[in-house]
Amino acid sequence: xxxxxxxxxxxxxxxxxxxxxxxxxxxxxxxxxxxxxxxxxxxxxxxxxxxxxxxxxxxxxxxxxxxxxxxxxxxxxxxxxxxxxxxxxxxxxxxxxxxxxxxxxxxxxxxxxxxxxxxxxxxxxxxxxxxxxxxxxxxxxxxxxxxxxxxxxxxxxxxxxxxxxxxxxxxxxxxxxxxxxxxxxxxxxxxxxxxxxxxxxxxxxxxxxxxxxxxxxxxxxxxxxxxxxxxxxxxxxxxxxxxxxxxxxxxxxxxxxxxxxxxxxxxxxxxxxxxxxxxxxxxxxxxxxxxxxxx
Amino acid sequence: xxxxxxxxxxxxxxxxxxxxxxxxxxxxxxxxxxxxxxxxxxxxxxxxxxxxxxxxxxxxxxxxxxxxxxxxxxxxxxxxxxxxxxxxxxxxxxxxxxxxxxxxxxxxxxxxxxxxxxxxxxxxxxxxxxxxxxxxxxxxxxxxxxxxxxxxxxxxxxxxxxxxxxxxxxxxxxxxxxxxxxxxxxxxxxxxxxxxxxxxxxxxxxxxxxxxxxxxxxxxxxxxxxxxxxxxxxxxxxxxxxxxxxxxxxxxxxxxxxxxxxxxxxxxxxxxxxxxxxxxxxxxxxxxxxxxxxxxxxxxxxxxxxxxxxxxxxxxxxxxxxxxxxxxxxxxxxxxxxxxxxxxxxx
Numbered sequence: 001x002x003x004x005x006x007x008x009x010x011x012x013x014x015x016x017x018x019x020x021x022x023x024x025x026x027x028x029x030x031x032x033x034x035x036x037x038x039x040x041x042x043x044x045x046x047x048x049x050x051x052x053x054x055x056x057x058x059x060x061x062x063x064x065x066x067x068x069x070x071x072x073x074x075x076x077x078x079x080x081x082x083x084x085x086x087x088x089x090x091x092x093x094x095x096x097x098x099x100x101x102x103x104x105x106x107x108x109x110x111x112x113x114x115x116x117x118x119x120x121x122x123x124x125x126x127x128x129x130x131x132x133x134x135x136x137x138x139x140x141x142x143x144x145x146x147x148x149x150x151x152x153x154x155x156x157x158x159x160x161x162x163x164x165x166x167x168x169x170x171x172x173x174x175x176x177x178x179x180x181x182x183x184x185x186x187x188x189x190x191x192x193x194x195x196x197x198x199x200x201x202x203x204x205x206x207x208x209x210x211x212x213x214x215x216x217x218x219x220x221x222x223x224x225x226x227x228x229x230x231x232x233x234x235x236x237x238x239x240x241x242x243x244x245x246x247x248x249x250x251x252x253x254x255x256x257x258x259x260x261x262x263x264x265x266x267x268x269x270x271x272x273x274x275x276x277x278x279x280x281x282x283x284x285x286x287x288x289x290x291x292x293x294x295x
Numbered sequence: 296x297x298x299x300x301x302x303x304x305x306x307x308x309x310x311x312x313x314x315x316x317x318x319x320x321x322x323x324x325x326x327x328x329x330x331x332x333x334x335x336x337x338x339x340x341x342x343x344x345x346x347x348x349x350x351x352x353x354x355x356x357x358x359x360x361x362x363x364x365x366x367x368x369x370x371x372x373x374x375x376x377x378x379x380x381x382x383x384x385x386x387x388x389x390x391x392x393x394x395x396x397x398x399x400x401x402x403x404x405x406x407x408x409x410x411x412x413x414x415x416x417x418x419x420x421x422x423x424x425x426x427x428x429x430x431x432x433x434x435x436x437x438x439x440x441x442x443x444x445x446x447x448x449x450x451x452x453x454x455x456x457x458x459x460x461x462x463x464x465x466x467x468x469x470x471x472x473x474x475x476x477x478x479x480x481x482x483x484x485x486x487x488x489x490x491x492x493x494x495x496x497x498x499x500x501x502x503x504x505x506x507x508x509x510x511x512x513x514x515x516x517x518x519x520x521x522x523x524x525x526x527x528x529x530x531x532x533x534x535x536x537x538x539x540x541x542x543x544x545x546x547x548x549x550x551x552x553x554x555x556x557x558x559x560x561x562x563x564x565x566x567x568x569x570x571x572x573x574x575x576x577x578x579x580x581x582x583x584x585x586x587x588x589x590x591x592x593x594x595x596x597x598x599x600x601x602x603x604x605x606x607x608x609x610x611x612x613x614x615x616x617x618x619x620x621x622x623x624x625x626x627x628x629x630x631x632x633x634x635x636x637x638x639x640x641x642x
Contacts, residue, residue, distance in 0.1 A: 093360060108609075
């Protein structure tokens with residue numbers, strides 16, 4: 001029981017962070033229809049921005065996080081303007097490949113700027129564990145989860161209440177109508193990429209704070225595909241639920257199946273098996289728009 | 296300027312190589328390729344073999360992605376299936392290479408069908424994600440099914456033998472690889488002159504219209520998937536006899552991406568472009584390496600930037616081709632040819 005509870009808790013924590021990365025992915029997909037394979041690398045860049053602000057500039061964590069978010073937002077907007085816009089309306093393969101190309105460029109740049117070695121993140125969380133009733137959470141699980149949830153809540157509030165957020169939702173719903181209502185679609189595209197990069201950066205900082213950072217950190221980005229497929233590619237709520245479900249599933253598989261199979265690594269593969277199953281049964285996911293065409 | 300090119304029969308008009316000039320150039324190319332191993336050093340020969348193997352795999356991916364319009368991020372996994380089938384048949388069951396390599400192709404073809412049947416019911420972006428899942432799952436199987444695949448230590452394979460002749464040096468492997476690559480290039484060029492190949496193109500251009508014209512969409516897509524995986528499997532089988540060892544690290548996601556890069560750089564939906572692309576994408580890192588080495592006297596730590604620079608150049612190449620030259624090297628070639636076709640009259 002103790003073991004199961006522990007697995008569930010760490011699953012929810014991992015899942016919360018997956019959800020945060022996935023939300024950035026969903027924002028871009030909803031607004032521009034682009035499958036962003038560079039999400040993981042944007043995350044890695046964000047983590048390094050924060051790291052540099054803290055170590056080189058000796059900024060306090062909150063300020064460093066802000067700097068990282070702003071810098072990542074700038075990168076996101078630049079990527080949209082320079083690379084994605086010329087490919088607007090091009091074939092799916094071009095758009096997918098261009099984000100893959102970008103991810104390679106980011107990884108290479110990060111290796112040149114910060115070197116390929118693994119670094120420990122400066123300690124940013126209080127060491128004392130968090131006590132919730134009878135459950136005791138180690139601080140390296142509790143605070144990342146809280147930050148991830150806080151960021152998700154901020155994004156949700158932004159979408160719900162601000163003018164820009166409503167414009168973004170309108171654009172996602174129907175570009176033509178939104179445009180005729182005077183919404184600057186190009187600005188929305190650019191903002192979507194910025195916002196996605198910012199959420200990715202926060203997720204990167206959180207993951208880096210748990211396990212250290214290196215230019216290879218972006219590999220985590222692939223894990224969001226099962227999450228977004230489960231939740232539905234264009235559903236923000238789905239990303240949240242999908243993240244938590246996949247996080248728990250992954251940890252359950254790691255906890256119970258790993259000892260049974262030689263070689264291990266079940267944790268990495270189970271979400272993708274689940275992905276294939278979901279694609280066969282319900283390809284639009286739990287909350288995705290049912291526009292998918294079948295043969 | 297091309298003159299005096301008259302056709303008197305339909306077969307002459309439909310021929311793969313339509314003019315005497317083209318046939319002459321193909322002859323020059325063939326002689327050049329046959330003489331190549333005697334003209335270059337070991338390292339270039341090794342690269343040539345690598346190009347030959349990758350070209351077969353890339354042709355397969357271009358048949359699927361460039362001609363049929365289905366994106367696959369799992370091409371390396373199918374190559375891996377072919378490699379493991381060939382390696383296991385030759386080490387455990389002692390099959391000769393001329394049976395093991397086609398068996399690898401058949402195995403990959405079957406794997407392609409298994410992955411294809413569920414994923415081809417969904418379109419575009421979802422297919423890319425489904426094949427990504429296949430890549431991850433196959434890679435995991437290669438690593439973890441240690442009883443069969445040998446796990447991360449992999450399998451060692453004896454050299455290919457034919458009638459007592461061992462393909463044990465790179466020069467001998469070269470002829471093997473290039474004979475197979477030439478046969479597969481020829482098959483691919485002819486494929487798109489048949490009903491099946493035309494159906495592939497029709498599905499890519501507009502699936503609905505293709506279906507209205509009597510193309511069975513599902514069967515066509517599955518067939519494209521199978522042919523593509525078969526090519527990957529053959530490439531994998533040859534890979535085994537070329538490197539003599541097969542490990543899970545030989546077939547990572549980055550290889551799938553490299554294949555996609557090859558066909559984008561070369562030109563989607565172009566056989567010739569695929570071959571250009573393979574050479575280009577294989578040579579760029581080598582040239583980068585040479586450039587870095589020559590900078591070493593001036594920047595002592597230049598070599599430490601080699602790997603990151605490779606990532607950057609690789610990524611930048613994808614982005615630049617997609618943005619500035621979306622039809623790839625094949626289009627550049629055609630432009631050059633068009634220029635010379637009207638050369639003395641139009642400058």
